Amino acid sequence: MTPWEGIAYAIASIALAISCGLYLVSIRISLPVLEGGNETHGAGQRLARHSERLATLSAASALVALGAGLALRGVAAARWPLGSTFEFTLAFAAAVVLVYLGVYRTAGTPVPGAIASLLALAVMLHAFVVQAESARATQDLPPVMAGIWFSLHTLLTSVAYGALAVAGSVALASLALPGLPTAGLVDWAMDVGYVTLSLGIIAGAIWGEQAWAEYWSWSIKETWTLITWWVCTFYDHVRRRPGWRGRRAMGVAFLALLTVLVTFLATPSLVRWTRLQRLFIY
Amino acid sequence: MVSRSENRTRDLWRSAYRMLASTRLALWLLAALGMMMLVGTLLPQLPVQMEESAQTVWLARAEQKYGSLFVPLRSLGLFQMFHSPAFLALVAALLINTALCTTNRLRSLGRMIGQRRIGALGTLITHLAVITLLLSLVISSGYSFQEDGVALATGQTHPLGRNMELLVRSDDLHLRSDESGYPVEYSARVTVLEGEREVRSGLVKLNAPLRAFGFGIWLLSYHPGVRAQVLDQDGSPLILEYADGERSSGQATCNLSTGPGLLRLPEAGFALQISAADSLAGAAFHLQVQPSDAASPLVAETVQSGQEVRAGDLRITLYPAPYAVYRLKRDPGAVPALLSALALVIGTSLSLFSTRVRIP
Numbered sequence: 001m002t003p004w005e006g007i008a009y010a011i012a013s014i015a016l017a018i019s020c021g022l023y024l025v026s027i028r029i030s031l032p033v034l035e036g037g038n039e040t041h042g043a044g045q046r047l048a049r050h051s052e053r054l055a056t057l058s059a060a061s062a063l064v065a066l067g068a069g070l071a072l073r074g075v076a077a078a079r080w081p082l083g084s085t086f087e088f089t090l091a092f093a094a095a096v097v098l099v100y101l102g103v104y105r106t107a108g109t110p111v112p113g114a115i116a117s118l119l120a121l122a123v124m125l126h127a128f129v130v131q132a133e134s135a136r137a138t139q140d141l142p143p144v145m146a147g148i149w150f151s152l153h154t155l156l157t158s159v160a161y162g163a164l165a166v167a168g169s170v171a172l173a174s175l176a177l178p179g180l181p182t183a184g185l186v187d188w189a190m191d192v193g194y195v196t197l198s199l200g201i202i203a204g205a206i207w208g209e210q211a212w213a214e215y216w217s218w219s220i221k222e223t224w225t226l227i228t229w230w231v232c233t234f235y236d237h238v239r240r241r242p243g244w245r246g247r248r249a250m251g252v253a254f255l256a257l258l259t260v261l262v263t264f265l266a267t268p269s270l271v272r273w274t275r276l277q278r279l280f281i282y
Numbered sequence: 283m284v285s286r287s288e289n290r291t292r293d294l295w296r297s298a299y300r301m302l303a304s305t306r307l308a309l310w311l312l313a314a315l316g317m318m319m320l321v322g323t324l325l326p327q328l329p330v331q332m333e334e335s336a337q338t339v340w341l342a343r344a345e346q347k348y349g350s351l352f353v354p355l356r357s358l359g360l361f362q363m364f365h366s367p368a369f370l371a372l373v374a375a376l377l378i379n380t381a382l383c384t385t386n387r388l389r390s391l392g393r394m395i396g397q398r399r400i401g402a403l404g405t406l407i408t409h410l411a412v413i414t415l416l417l418s419l420v421i422s423s424g425y426s427f428q429e430d431g432v433a434l435a436t437g438q439t440h441p442l443g444r445n446m447e448l449l450v451r452s453d454d455l456h457l458r459s460d461e462s463g464y465p466v467e468y469s470a471r472v473t474v475l476e477g478e479r480e481v482r483s484g485l486v487k488l489n490a491p492l493r494a495f496g497f498g499i500w501l502l503s504y505h506p507g508v509r510a511q512v513l514d515q516d517g518s519p520l521i522l523e524y525a526d527g528e529r530s531s532g533q534a535t536c537n538l539s540t541g542p543g544l545l546r547l548p549e550a551g552f553a554l555q556i557s558a559a560d561s562l563a564g565a566a567f568h569l570q571v572q573p574s575d576a577a578s579p580l581v582a583e584t585v586q587s588g589q590e591v592r593a594g595d596l597r598i599t600l601y602p603a604p605y606a607v608y609r610l611k612r613d614p615g616a617v618p619a620l621l622s623a624l625a626l627v628i629g630t631s632l633s634l635f636s637t638r639v640r641i642p
Binding site: 223 | 305308309312313315316319320322323324325326428466467468489490491498500502609611613616619620623624626627630631634635
């Protein structure tokens, strides 16, 4: 990792922490409204609005810094900068912020902003703390991990993960805090996630066909991506059905987040779990 | 006059049709297929392309891992979940359900499209795309051709597909490795022949197959190989015989991926055994020259590429001749499947990002 790249990621994480703090300040001030009480007036209302604006600006700065960091890595490695797990994780964090900034006007409350900032920060922490140090180094990729379809696949899938993570975590918040006006944001984020995931799967299929002559091979990662897509399809069909609006639809959106997390974090363990041991014959 | 039993039969048909065309059934099918997929990722899946002998070993390993559960799990088809009759039946049911659901709503969808409701058009496109996508997968599984592990040295040919006059010839293989010998890039020039006539030629690289006559030619990997040139003392070529009895004059090429290359010299009464001294670059080989009437070899040494070795009256020179390993495939369902998938995304986007309406 180049020093400039490190600086960009440090700026991104600080900006996300500030954004999260400012959103929390805004939530604290507007808490009576969220709890169904009287609207705050005057100075309090203005402070809440300013905090929220600054928090959004800070989140946007984090997005720019993350994008710059990834661009610097691409230049240093002379390849598409979303190839390794570490890079994809950072793109995932950037996508969380990007999708939130795209849909935040539908929120009507600072709660989703705080969740998105915290989520992006958690994803960045995962990249820097949980993943091995060797994974963070700029590395050459196998020759097969190249080409426009691979690049599109990783880009679209990271945006989809970001969108579904925002939708799922905000849905979880609305399950915990009934009355939170987040259904519109969850709907939008699920829609963005559904479409980008579909396009990401198609780009991956074309890449697979060009690389191995197989556009689908039922690998564990592919199957879990399909399960996530399936959950999105389910959500799309049920969200306006009588009896499914509200909490049950939010439950399905949260399920989409869980499937994203399994696809992203648990598939290597599942591959190890299902691998058959060597057969020793004496 | 219609009898009561006829009415009852008609009612039964109607309710069965309503059930088959319902969104509720679609949701149940989606949930059931999702659950089956989940189970399919929790258990190892038997690779479909695996040879029968390798499948037997795979099943033995699975039996060792799952013990007494192996038989019930296998009889439920859980080791081949995505090709099991239950999974395919559910996919077929989803296909029928989507088709009936779309047909059922055609009139109201048409009315909405007439009222310029883009969302309704999107729903129609999405459902038609699901139907064509599933049909494309049926075409893929029923009519595709695939041949793996076709290892060809430079100049060798192999039939392209079944019952066709086409041949694929490997013309050249380029390898590029980094300082540690790790392959960075490899590509091969390939020519498709119709009889003697060259009809298509091109470079095959990773992520870039050559397409010709509906076939794709993929470069999967490469194997170490050797080209042995054997001359007599006067420089005249000697006859070389492969293990399968095929003969060649002056030189012969052997694939060294599965073991040493074996060549006989029937006129001179010698046998050659060659193996790779370095697996990637092919710069050196182990050579053994065995006279047919002696117990010990005449020559047993490591030779460099291009270095001439003298063994009695023989002049032997070895050159690297790596084999390009190809996959040949023809899949008439691939393009329709990808087009359907694209149509599905377009339809979904139209229905999601326009004013949503519930279609009765």
